[in-house]
Ligand SMILES: O=C([O-])CC(=O)C(=O)O
């Protein structure tokens with residue numbers, strides 16, 4: 001049964017494709033230009049940190065590790081050159097994901113024009129929640145995304161997918177014009193503002209409205 005197979009998306013290891021700068025406030029907070037078409041990068045599947053599977057491990061040489069809470073879209077069937085009009089048919093479900101980023105290593109790479117592979121793709125850089133069946137999220141372009149550090153009363157990230165610059169159909173259509181999407185691929189749709197650093201001993205709690213919540217320690 002497809003739902004059972006998709007529920008294992010983070011174990012059968014397909015692509016993790018991440019959209020960058022998809023929220024105006026986040027592009028601004030890091031001083032980045034607002035993109036005129038989607039910008040994306042990849043994480044290896046070894047970046048997955050399964051729910052409850054332990055801690056985020058700070059990569060070597062990183063002293064500024066940032067969290068980025070994001071809505072993850074799990075692809076349900078293969079496709080390439082997918083038109084926007086049918087793109088949502090390729091969505092198999094959703095998940096909550098954190099795009100952990102070694103911000104200092106990313107800044108260094110940006111300055112040199114180097115790829116972001118280490119900054120974004122180190123082991124444990126993609127903590128995920130459980131699979132959320134497609135019909136549970138009726139409107140993926142209106143979902144509350146939030147993130148808290150430790151027991152702080154103030155949320156660090158408190159956004160809504162309604163603020164995405166490029167919506168899910170555009171993202172799927174654009175990616176699939178270059179790369180065939182496969183069942184079990186995960187697309188991270190970008191982070192809202194409020195990204196910031198965590199250190200060893202912190203605990204990140206993040207959620208998608210009341211639909212999903214994950215608690216991940218940093219080590
Ligand atoms: O590192 C960044 O700011 C790009 C990114 O992943 C995002 O916007 O979600």
Ligand SMILES: [Mg+2]
Nearest residue numbers: 068099190191
């Ligand atoms: Mg991100």
